[in-house]
Amino acid sequence: MSRVTEVRYVGYAVPDLEAERAFYRDVxxxxxxxxxxGLVYFATQGHDELYVARLRQADERRIDVVALAADSNEDVDALHEQVVASGCKIISAPHELDQFGGGYGFRFFNPDGIEMEISAGVERGSARELEEREAIPEKISHVVFHSPQHKEITQWFIDTLGFRxxxxxxxFMSLIRCNSAHHRIAFLPGPACLNHVAYDMPNVDEMMRGLKRLRRDGFDTVWGPGRHTAGENTFSYFVTPNGFAVEYTAELEEVDDDNWEPRTFKPAPDIMDQWGTGVGGPQTMPRPEADPGLFKPAGV
Ligand SMILES: [Fe+2]
Known part of the structure; x- marks a missing residue:
């Protein structure tokens, strides 16, 4: 079965483009x-994915698209067939993409109505070794959603897109992978929307130095710093000027993709955060509200 192999980028529409742009660039x-x-694209410097975030101005904030990677055009075609067979609405069938970076891909609404793209052959960007104390994100790590059918959609991602x-x-929380990283996508209950997008920092020290910069620039942690148990990754969550949650994470566990045995953790404060020394908790994250873009093509 053809499967998705990576998370590529998230496209956002925001009322205050300049504030969001300055945040992603300068902070x-x-x-x-x-x-x-009208589209502004951002890359991480430590990885050659051409871009990981895309912004545009709109009256209402929404998720325009969450883009995933496949290994080949054949996989894109096969995944398209799998999505069609699952009954999801296709926005555009596989074709040569004319957006920045090109490639070959298709768009569809997932069962909750979030617009998604799957593509292959996208132009690669540049990457460099990040220096110690730069404290900047290396690459995109994972995307977490709320869903009114979080169990069913977890199974849909497994059955249709080849996640494990x-x-x-x-x-209440599923964590699924598309490669050896413990999770690339996760689901929580709630109205269909994004919970957060996480970025890998090179190590815990760099995450903490990044946290210092965020705090200095007026973006204090809404939850963290701490260390989760599922995935063993450290975390610190922040909110962008337009209200989207983002995370600096580090040390996400690598697993044996073919042989990992899923576990079920009993929910407890020290499962959510092994350290227990940070501020906040899930209750201090932005309140989930149904994304206004559900089942409405972003058009870009
Ligand atoms: Fe996360």
């Missing part, structure tokens, strides 16, 4: 790589 420390037709179950926390 979060992504590199602005393109500004074209890594762990459950109780019956």
């Amino acid at each position: 979060w420390k992504l590199k602005e790589v393109q500004d074209e037709d 179950l890594s762990d459950w926390i109780g019956d």
Whole structure:
């Protein structure tokens, strides 16, 4: 079965583009790589994915697209067939993409109505070794959603896109993978929307130095710093000027993709955070509200 192999980028529409742009560039420390037709693209410097975030201005904030990678055009075609067979609505069938970076891909609404893209052959960007104490994100790590059908959609990602179950926390959070990283996507209950997008920092020290920069620039942690148990990754969550949650994480566990046995953790404070020394908790994260873009093509 053809499967998705990576998370590529998240496209956002925001009312205050300039504030969001300045945040990602000057505070979060992504590199602005393109500004074209009202779309601003950002890359991480430690990985050659051409871009990991895309912004545009709109009256209402929404998720425009969450893009995933496949290894080949044949996999894109096969995944398209799998999505069609699952009954999901296709926005555009596989074709040569004319957006920044090109490639071959298709768009569809997942069962909750979030617009998704799967592509292959996208132009690669540049990457460099990050220096110690730069404290900037290396690459995109994972995307977490809320879903009114979080169990069913978890199974849909497994059956249709080839994700594999890594762990459950109780019956309220699923963590799924598409390669050897413990999780690339996770689901929580709630109205269909994004919970957060996480970026890998090179190590825990760099995450803490990044946290210092965020705090200095007026973006204090809404939850963290701490260390999760499922995935063993450290975390610190922040909120962008337009209200989207983002995370600096480090040391996400690598697993044996073919043989990992999923676990179910009993929900408890020290499962959510082994350290227990940070501020906040899930209750201090932005309140989930149904994304206004559900089942509405972003058009970009
Ligand atoms: Fe996370």
